[in-house]
Amino acid sequence: MIVKICGITQPQQAKEISQLGANYLGTIFYPKSPRYVDLDKIIEIKQSLNESTKLVVVVVNQDEKTVEELLYIADIIQFHGDEDYSFVKNFPKDRVIKVFRIKEESQIKQMEEYMKDDYCLLLDTYKEGMYGGTGETIDIQLLKKVLKLYDKIIVSGGLGLDNIKEVLSQIKPYGVDASSKLEIKPGIKDISKVKQFIEIVKSYESNN
Numbered sequence: 001m002i003v004k005i006c007g008i009t010q011p012q013q014a015k016e017i018s019q020l021g022a023n024y025l026g027t028i029f030y031p032k033s034p035r036y037v038d039l040d041k042i043i044e045i046k047q048s049l050n051e052s053t054k055l056v057v058v059v060v061n062q063d064e065k066t067v068e069e070l071l072y073i074a075d076i077i078q079f080h081g082d083e084d085y086s087f088v089k090n091f092p093k094d095r096v097i098k099v100f101r102i103k104e105e106s107q108i109k110q111m112e113e114y115m116k117d118d119y120c121l122l123l124d125t126y127k128e129g130m131y132g133g134t135g136e137t138i139d140i141q142l143l144k145k146v147l148k149l150y151d152k153i154i155v156s157g158g159l160g161l162d163n164i165k166e167v168l169s170q171i172k173p174y175g176v177d178a179s180s181k182l183e184i185k186p187g188i189k190d191i192s193k194v195k196q197f198i199e200i201v202k203s204y205e206s207n208n
């Protein structure tokens with residue numbers, strides 16, 4: 001099971017979290033986010049990672065040229081905005097995570113073309129006026145309906161030490177993603193919480 005720790009802003013923390021065994025490490029290339037990092041910082045963070053940790057750069061409605069440039073640095077681009085399939089299909093699908101902020105079952109239809117083409121999807125909490133990093137727990141019942149249809153799903157949205165065991169007792173996703181509940185303040189992770197989160201997920205995976 002993939003463990004993605006997102007919203008990293010400091011190279012030193014990136015190094016520590018990479019060494020703790022995170023599979024993916026996310027950086028936010030979206031200026032309105034309190035976790036925003038610019039290209040220079042993303043490069044510094046990339047240089048801090050060990051070989052086994054992939055760098056994910058999160059974008060929101062970014063232009064095609066910028067995404068192409070980001071792909072020289074990022075291992076994976078996470079489309080967290082309103083990007084449609086016609087835009088997303090321009091990029092190598094093994095280096096793409098497409099996000100759906102889920103609020104109703106009717107959205108499943110929009111996922112179908114991505115499912116057909118074996119994209120990795122990330123399902124996040126829907127919150128009006130926010131693209132991500134809400135800290136609010138995702139609708140588990142709706143999540144279960146999607147997981148019945150497709151495996152390659154990273155689950156996100158308000159995951160933390162208070163709920164990860166309960167969530168994993170109900171679902172076995174392709175991956176999990178966490179950000180704000182593992183922070184001291186936006187963009188600054190609580191390394192002890194991150195360590196515990198990764199240990200819980202990895203031990204759950206090996207015992208089930």
Ligand SMILES: O=C(O)c1ccccc1NCC(=O)[C@H](O)[C@H](O)COP(=O)(O)O
Nearest residue numbers: 006033131132133134135157158179180
């Ligand atoms: O984290 C942000 O500030 C953010 C802002 C805008 C778009 C995406 C953002 N985060 C992307 C992620 O993948 C987060 O990990 C995901 O939304 C879950 O966040 P949280 O509920 O805080 O764990």
